[in-house]
Amino acid sequence: MLSNVMIRTFLKKFQWLVTMPVLLGTAVSCTMVPYEPEKATRPYPFELPQGSVVQIQVIPRTDALEIINATAINYKDFDLWLNQRYVVHMTELLAGQTVVVPLDSMWDQSGGTPFSGGLLRYFQPTPLVLVQIQTDEKSPLVGLVPTLPESVRER
Structure with missing residues (x-):
């Protein structure tokens, strides 16, 4: 069974795998709406x-x-x-x-x-x-x- 320490260590090392796609997706989706007031x-x-x-x-x-x-x-x-x-x-x-x-x-x-x-x-x-x-x-x-x-x- 995985211990809490192992899970925390894993999450700290690979949190960028979750964070980067979210940040990139937000940046791309915010700029692609054709809008010119x-x-x-x-x-x-x-x-x-x-x-x-x-x-x-x-x-x-x-x-x-x-x-x-x-x-x-x-x-x-x-x-x-x-x-x-x-x-x-x-x-x-x-x-x-x-x-x-x-x-x-x-x-x-x-x-x-x-x-x-x-x-x-x-x-x-x-x-x-x-x-x-x-x-x-x-x-x-x-x-x-x-x-x-x-x-x-x-x-």
């Missing part, structure tokens, strides 16, 4: 209803959203909202056009950005739940069609 935006306009859903597909990529406008409608000078939180201003989305919007170009009201996917990520990627277009301050929002990426659909 100077890029904070306005809050989501909860007072505006969603008026319609149009056939504009939004496909999540590793670090971006691929937006495919399958309609005959041009959208100019609008805000694109993700999950009622993150927003990016876009100059145009023409009929039939496909654009790629980097996730790190979208910001929320506290200066946070969505988490992207990838092999070396620290957090789970931000899910694609709700994507909307806001054309002005008073018109109803326009809903887009979130779509799963091909890699997930083939499973």
Whole structure:
């Protein structure tokens, strides 16, 4: 049986094995959150209803959203909202056009950005739940069609 002295000696010699991973994990996790307060935006306009859903597909990529406008409608000078939180201003989305919007170009009201996917990520990627277009301050929002990426659909 192990004596208390042997256990204490063992713990003193190898306490760094426990301490170092905890300290390193704390240091890494505290620095990897994408947060820039100077890029904070306005809050989501909860007072505006969603008026319609149009056939504009939004496909999540590793670090971006691929937006495919399958309609005959041009959208100019609008805000694109993700999950009622993150927003990016876009100059145009023409009929039939496909654009790629980097996730790190979208910001929320506290200066946070969505988490992207990838092999070396620290957090789970931000899910694609709700994507909307806001054309002005008073018109109803326009809903887009979130779509799963091909890699997930083939499973």
